Amino acid sequence: MGATIRDIAEKTGVSITTISQILNGKGSRFSEATRNKVFQTAKELAYKPNFFAKNMVTNRTNTIGMIVPEVTDPFFSQMVKGAEDYLNAHDYMILLCNSSQDSTREDLYxxxxxxxxxxxxxxxSPNILASNVFTQLESMRKPYILLDRKRHHREEGNIYIDDYEGGYMATEHLVSLGHRKIGIITSDDSFYSVEERLQGYQACLKKHHLSISPDWIMEGDQTMAGxxxxxxxLLAAxxxxxxxxxxxxxxxxxxxAALELGITIPDDLSIVGFDDIELAEYMAPTLTTVRQPIYAIGQTAADYLLKAIQNPNEKxxxxxxxxxLIVRESARKLANKATHK
Known part of the structure; x- marks a missing residue:
């Protein structure tokens, strides 16, 4: 059993009430000598505060809830690590919930x-949570940070990337290498970020006066199997x-899929991805991709949230x-740029 405030009181001769106030950051009216004695004794006894008891005094639990669509996804696991590392350094813990892309579970969590x-x-989340959930968050004055969602819900406190810009960037790279028949693997329209990447792809090809065949656009689940x-x-057709x-x-x-069809990357097919997960650098050939700063997004979300907790009235x-754009080995320049224009 760990040390208690009573143990500190017995060793220091300081009252339990005084020790409680000092340890909870409300001991400025006591002498420096008394404060130092309490802190030193707490350290010697390896005292850890009871967070439930502390919550009664400070109205804080030093705990942050985090909800992600799929914790096994390398993208979200890296994002979680960024948030968790930042929060741990500031004496906060994470309660992590995996929604499995189920909006009902998100609401429940x-x-x-x-x-x-x-x-x-x-x-x-790519989903829009039920409006009553947001109403509940705001009525309880609980700060929250939104990631990977449509930015029309509220005008502030959003951390995001420009997915349209990223889709354009990826396509522009392939066009600059001389490619004129460029396909895209996307997903269903519930993933708004992917829809915006598709729009960037389409805009880039239109700017270069390149036709787009409907056959070049194929949907799949956002997984390896998809x-x-x-x-x-797509390659068969x-x-x-x-x-x-x-x-x-x-x-x-x-x-x-390319390997099974006897198609060599990048000699027969150039590929550009999106995200720059850790695996991208270890694929053969290494994957050219649009990097978003996944770990930094998690860190920034945690930083924003702690600032909102400490200064709830600040916008x-x-x-x-x-x-x-991270250029690696999976995309190559075509010998004849005029081909298939």
């Missing part, structure tokens, strides 16, 4: 996390020379995170 008195929430199945269908895959997990599946600015 928000309610359960509030019931457990978390100090704030980080919510990463990328594999969609790419196999078209003669594209390049492929933009709207996330790196799907790109892993695309590699497998939170929106934060657009930068994108970067």
């Amino acid at each position: 928000v309610e359960e996390l509030l019931h457990r008195a978390v100090d704030g929430l980080i919510i990463a 990328g594999y199945n969609a790419t196999k269908k 078209t003669d594209i020379t390049a492929l933009f895959v709207t996330n790196d997990q799907m790109a892993v599946g695309a590699y497998r 939170m600015a929106n934060q657009k995170m930068p994108l970067e």
Whole structure:
């Protein structure tokens, strides 16, 4: 059993009430000598505060709730790590919930996390949570940060990337390499971010006066298996020379599909992905991709949330995170740029 405030009181001769106030940051009226004695003794006894008792005094639990669509997804696991590392360094813990892309579970998790008195929430989801959940968050004055969702719900406190810009960037790279028949692997329209990447792809081809065949656009689940199945269908039905895959997990599946069809990357098919998950650098050939700063997004979300907890009346600015094209080995220049224009 750990040390208690009573143990500190017995060793120091200081009253329990005084020790409680000092340890909870409300001991400024006591002498420096008394404060130092309490802190030193607490350290010697390896005292850890009871967070439930502390919550009664400070109205804080030093706990943050975080909801992600799929914790096994390399993108979200890296984002969680960024948030968790930042929060741990500031003496906060995470309660992590995996929604499995189920909006009903997301709503339930928000309610359960509030019931457990978390100090704030980080919510990463392609879904729009029920309006009553947001009403509940705001009525309880619980700060929350939104990631990976439409930015029309509220005007402040959003951390996001420009998915349209990223889709354009990926397609522009393939066009600059001379490709004119460029396919895209996307997903269903519930993933608004992927829809915006598709729009960037379409805008880039239109700017360069390149036609787009409906056959070059294929949907799949945002998984390796989804990328594999969609790419196999696309490659079997078209003669594209390049492929933009709207996330790196799907790109892993695309590699497998190309291999089974006897298509060599990048000699027969150039591929550009999106996200720059850790695996991208270790694929063969290494994957050219649009990097979003996944770990930094998690850190920034945690930083924003702690500032909102400490200064609840201050307006939170929106934060657009930068994108970067990471050129590796999976896309090559065509010998004849005039081909298939």
